[in-house]
Amino acid sequence: MYTQFLGNYLLSKGYITSEQLIDSIRYAKTLHMKLGFLAIHAGYMTCAEVDKIHIMQTHVDKRFGELAVEEGYLTSGEVDELLKMQKPSFLLLGQAIVEKSYMTMKQFEDALISYQSDYKLSETDLTDTQSDKLNLILKDFYQFNSNQYLDYYIEYIGLLFNNLTRFIGDDFTPFKGTAFSSYSTDFSISQKVLGNMEFNTVIDMDEPTYIKFASRYAEDDFVENDEYVNASVEDFLNLHNGLFTVNMSNEHLEELALTPPVRERNSLLTSESKIYCIPIGFSFGTINFLMTI
Amino acid sequence: MNLGTIKILLCDDSILVRKKTKDFLLNLGCNKDNIIEVPDGQAAIDAYKEFKPDLVFLDIIMPIKDGITAVTEIIEYDLSARVVIVSSVGTEKHVTQALKAGAINFVQKPVDNDQIKKIVLTVTGGEN
Numbered sequence: 001m002y003t004q005f006l007g008n009y010l011l012s013k014g015y016i017t018s019e020q021l022i023d024s025i026r027y028a029k030t031l032h033m034k035l036g037f038l039a040i041h042a043g044y045m046t047c048a049e050v051d052k053i054h055i056m057q058t059h060v061d062k063r064f065g066e067l068a069v070e071e072g073y074l075t076s077g078e079v080d081e082l083l084k085m086q087k088p089s090f091l092l093l094g095q096a097i098v099e100k101s102y103m104t105m106k107q108f109e110d111a112l113i114s115y116q117s118d119y120k121l122s123e124t125d126l127t128d129t130q131s132d133k134l135n136l137i138l139k140d141f142y143q144f145n146s147n148q149y150l151d152y153y154i155e156y157i158g159l160l161f162n163n164l165t166r167f168i169g170d171d172f173t174p175f176k177g178t179a180f181s182s183y184s185t186d187f188s189i190s191q192k193v194l195g196n197m198e199f200n201t202v203i204d205m206d207e208p209t210y211i212k213f214a215s216r217y218a219e220d221d222f223v224e225n226d227e228y229v230n231a232s233v234e235d236f237l238n239l240h241n242g243l244f245t246v247n248m249s250n251e252h253l254e255e256l257a258l259t260p261p262v263r264e265r266n267s268l269l270t271s272e273s274k275i276y277c278i279p280i281g282f283s284f285g286t287i288n289f290l291m292t293i
Numbered sequence: 294m295n296l297g298t299i300k301i302l303l304c305d306d307s308i309l310v311r312k313k314t315k316d317f318l319l320n321l322g323c324n325k326d327n328i329i330e331v332p333d334g335q336a337a338i339d340a341y342k343e344f345k346p347d348l349v350f351l352d353i354i355m356p357i358k359d360g361i362t363a364v365t366e367i368i369e370y371d372l373s374a375r376v377v378i379v380s381s382v383g384t385e386k387h388v389t390q391a392l393k394a395g396a397i398n399f400v401q402k403p404v405d406n407d408q409i410k411k412i413v414l415t416v417t418g419g420e421n
Contacts, residue, residue: 232309238381242382242402255384260306
């Protein structure tokens with residue numbers, strides 16, 4: 001999840017635009033981690049040294065590691081170590097951004113240090129999938145009104161991102177949330193969560209994104225909007241909300257219930273309280289996740 | 294009874310869930326004429342009375358009649374009915390309600406097909 005929020009951090013600091021970020025997320029899916037990028041991140045080489053090796057590679061048909069050892073920038077042992085080490089997804093995103101020339105390597109490394117510093121993250125945290133620190137990022141990101149169940153709503157959003165990663169894919173970036181008093185939907189599915197904490201959930205998107213989202217969840221290749229597409233998006237929302245009710249029951253002894261999912265098209269959502277909109281930019285389109293609390 | 298003869302009733306409001314479960318059962322060796330699909334709890338009760346399946350897979354969150362109500366009425370009709378709840382809302386309360394109502398098992402979504410296979414083979418006595 002830190003990769004997804006790192007993307008948005010870069011966006012919020014003005015390093016890249018949202019189009020560049022989505023383009024980089026899309027591109028990162030096609031990449032293999034490059035040794036030079038790993039070497040900089042590990043502190044074994046500087047950006048200038050990596051650039052020099054890349055230029056040399058345009059003249060000589062040799063691998064990066066081989067040239068780096070010949071030039072004295074790396075030892076053979078360090079090359080082996082880099083080849084064996086874990087390749088975290090946030091570095092792959094960084095490599096994509098740099099290869100697309102949206103940022104330089106130095107800019108990315110500096111931004112990564114700032115990100116870790118701003119959220120007090122360690123290198124290990126960046127490869128962790130869920131922790132209390134992630135909840136701190138979520139709280140900072142999604143400014144809900146003060147509510148006795150605020151921590152549970154934050155858990156809900158954390159679970160949403162985990163379920164999106166698990167069932168749809170990790171090629172997304174969350175954008176800053178916004179609160180509305182009314183919202184006009186496109187293709188949407190809604191479901192109410194009932195109990196002591198009661199709220200309405202809606203997943204909304206344009207039609208091409210709706211079809212692609214459904215395809216990802218169903219692990220199929222839908223080409224037109226039909227009953228299977230609708231059922232797929234309904235199933236995702238129902239499953240996600242269901243898993244939340246299980247967590248709430250097991251961890252907090254809060255018993256919640258769900259209503260059956262409802263399909264809506266071009267409808268106007270209104271609420272006396274706020275409608276919180278959480279846009280999530282996937283490589284295939286943006287989904288809007290709405291919560292009325 | 295074997296995989297070729299077992300009669301199974303699938304009840305879920307999701308056409309996708311029903312399709313995926315049916316495809317898995319057919320792949321397992323079940324006969325397509327012995328698998329009935331319905332989209333809600335009332336239809337499940339009606340289909341049970343007509344079709345008399347050996348095994349029922351039943352969701353909880355459905356329109357018209359929910360799964361807990363449906364399993365209660367199916368068991369009232371036939372004490373020997375084998376009903377398995379398959380749901381995303383596997384809270385302690387729902388699991389308890391389902392088992393008290395007479396369900397023989399509770400499968401939490403997302404479904405692990407190995408669990409479905411085990412349940413079906415238990416009913417067929419392990420006969421393929």
